[in-house]
Amino acid sequence: MAEPQSYESALDAIPGSHPYPRSSRYHDAEIGVHTQPDGTPVRYVKRRLLPPISADPEDTATHTVSSGERPDHLGQRYFGDPAAWWRIADANPVLDPRELTAEPGEEIAIPGGFPGGGGGRHGR
DSSP states (O other), X not given: OOOOOOHHHHHHTSTTTOSSOTTSTTTTSOEXXXXXXXXXXXXXXXXXXXXXXXXXXXXXEEEEOOXXXXXXXXXXXXXXXXXXXXXXXXXXXXXXXXXXSSSTTOEEEEXXXXXXXXXXXXXX
């Protein structure tokens, strides 16, 4: 028997209710509609601006990159979802998520609000 889903999660399963799942970086992005010369509407995602980076050190943890780590590993470790790597990319910010883990020993910022933990704060 399937586990009951929250109302919001159930909406994610309905085609067309959200163009992107709740875990996507584009979930809250504004959707625009461009009308082609023949009248055909084409939906698109408007530009997504990065959220402001907190200046409060208590809102951010530090992670020291280990050899072999990938962005999806960090998403799983800190947010319990490998697809949540984009939250870390937004906090650093990088254009290519592979830049996050390209250099072992480099310290990267982990934004607050990671429920899964596993790493602790400030590199622990």
